[in-house]
Amino acid sequence: xxxxxxxxxxxxxxxxxxxKGAEIIGQVxxxxxxxxxxxxxxxVAVLLDVDEYExxxxxxxxxxxxxAGARSAAEGDLHPHEEALAILETFGDG
Numbered sequence: 409x410x411x412x413x414x415x416x417x418x419x420x421x422x423x424x425x426x427x428k429g430a431e432i433i434g435q436v437x438x439x440x441x442x443x444x445x446x447x448x449x450x451x452v453a454v455l456l457d458v459d460e461y462e463x464x465x466x467x468x469x470x471x472x473x474x475x476a477g478a479r480s481a482a483e484g485d486l487h488p489h490e491e492a493l494a495i496l497e498t499f500g501d502g
Contacts, residue, residue, distance in 0.1 A: 411441055419444045422452060 417435070422445050425432055436443055436457050443455040456464075480486070487495065 411439065413441055413444075418442065419446060421445070422447045425455070 418439075418441050420428075420432055420443055425445060432443055432455065436455050440457050440460055442457075442460070444451050445453040445455060486492075
């Protein structure tokens, strides 16, 4: 798991991104912590390492699939055992 956000290091004004962009991007890549960009003291954007972003997107997709499966099961939309096994055997093909 990543380190928690360090507000003393991980909050930057948008104007800093303009003048210290490469340095801030280097910090994000090195620490794997997001940087919150602010304007007039309010958060306006988050700068995130691309690997961390992809991990979050994949995790969210997994959570949504599990939730969809749970809803289907609760509604009784289930496959018989043999049919479910046949469906599972198709994963990884393609």
